[in-house]
Amino acid sequence: MRFPLIVNTSLSWYLMKRALKGDKYFPMVMMLEPLHACNLTCTGCGRIREYKDTINQYVSVEDCLKAVDTSGTPIVSICGGEPLIYPHIAELVDELLKRKKIVYVATNAMFLEKKLKEFKPSSRFFFAIHLDGLEETHDMLVERKGVFKTAVNGIKAAKKAGFQVTINTTIFKETDMREVELLMDYLDTLGVDGYMITPAGAYSSVSNQEIFLITKDEIREKFKEVDKLMKKHRLHNTPIFLEFLQGKRELSCAAWGVPTYNPKGWKGPCYLMTDGHYKSYQDLVTKTDWSKYGPGKDPRCENCMVHVGYDPVAFLALKGNFLTRMMDGFRMFMWQMFAPSRESKIRENAPVPVPPKPTQLSPAGPIVQLENFFVTAGTHKN
Numbered sequence: 001m002r003f004p005l006i007v008n009t010s011l012s013w014y015l016m017k018r019a020l021k022g023d024k025y026f027p028m029v030m031m032l033e034p035l036h037a038c039n040l041t042c043t044g045c046g047r048i049r050e051y052k053d054t055i056n057q058y059v060s061v062e063d064c065l066k067a068v069d070t071s072g073t074p075i076v077s078i079c080g081g082e083p084l085i086y087p088h089i090a091e092l093v094d095e096l097l098k099r100k101k102i103v104y105v106a107t108n109a110m111f112l113e114k115k116l117k118e119f120k121p122s123s124r125f126f127f128a129i130h131l132d133g134l135e136e137t138h139d140m141l142v143e144r145k146g147v148f149k150t151a152v153n154g155i156k157a158a159k160k161a162g163f164q165v166t167i168n169t170t171i172f173k174e175t176d177m178r179e180v181e182l183l184m185d186y187l188d189t190l191g192v193d194g195y196m197i198t199p200a201g202a203y204s205s206v207s208n209q210e211i212f213l214i215t216k217d218e219i220r221e222k223f224k225e226v227d228k229l230m231k232k233h234r235l236h237n238t239p240i241f242l243e244f245l246q247g248k249r250e251l252s253c254a255a256w257g258v259p260t261y262n263p264k265g266w267k268g269p270c271y272l273m274t275d276g277h278y279k280s281y282q283d284l285v286t287k288t289d290w291s292k293y294g295p296g297k298d299p300r301c302e303n304c305m306v307h308v309g310y311d312p313v314a315f316l317a318l319k320g321n322f323l324t325r326m327m328d329g330f331r332m333f334m335w336q337m338f339a340p341s342r343e344s345k346i347r348e349n350a351p352v353p354v355p356p357k358p359t360q361l362s363p364a365g366p367i368v369q370l371e372n373f374f375v376t377a378g379t380h381k382n
Helices: 005-021 061-071 089-098 112-118 135-142 147-160 177-188 216-222 226-232 239-246 281-287 307-316 322-337
Strands: 029-032 075-078 102-107 125-130 164-171 194-199 260-262 265-269 274-278 374-376 379-381
Touching (some): 005 102, 029 061, 029 307, 061 089, 061 260, 089 102, 089 112, 112 147, 135 147, 147 164, 194 226, 194 307, 216 239, 226 239, 239 307, 239 322, 265 281
Parallel strands (some): 075 102, 125 164
Antiparallel strands (some): 260 265, 265 274, 374 379
């Protein structure tokens, strides 16, 4: 089974209730950003640049929980910024698990080994660690030496302590997909539980747009052999979404399915674009004219194929006629029930493979200086 049984049953029950109510817009995954401050300046990240004016602010646990409760989302991905420097991260995770939510902490893992003792393993809880390549490539993309080794040590410590660990990998224009395969081969030996890959979304706040996959043709070319990864590794991307990335089918955007909440409120219309912030998820849904967004409608959407917009449609098998939806629904069931085995690959002290060639990327623009924001593991001070 690709996910723990409790995850599958919780999500299935949630979707059934939404279907019986006839809801058109509802969240699948809430991107909860309690802060935007970070200890790294990753080349492809727009958050610390877009929100530089509010970089010292964070959302209280009470307000985070209120946003989660009112949205009704079953899955919460705590991101940012770097969530492990949020001073109340353990309390927030604990409260979300009490609410029977499926919780991901999306982290660069710099502080993971040190912070592990604050958390308890759960079948509903995952550490989602961002790794964009092997050592040389990843350290270049996060603009700091030693980050890859620190993240690997964090993965080993988390797995030894009984936690579930997944990996998020962003695919840039110069990413070598052979290196991505080698990365997954290596991480399988550490017992990693699954992988999420997505084409790099072009943040307008990142000055160097050349690092991104600019056109759909570039994305399709990059993902043309992704079937090979799916057969070998536990990809958490749906097969329908991966076919979309390959150009084998079309999907419509459902950005309302993966909404973002941060210190300014509910970000609209989507994770990558900011046309406004709303006080509630319902305001986001009802006050956003969704007909104005998407390829052929808004030029900013023309070449976007990022998972936060399209994977909800793929997951729900909402596209096509009745027969197509039935077939896609069956494929989704089989995809969840059966996944490549990883236990036989686990072994201690496996060597890190050498990449075919290092990725060549230039910095993404000015770095935000956190002059009044002092960050250490578990410390926040204005």
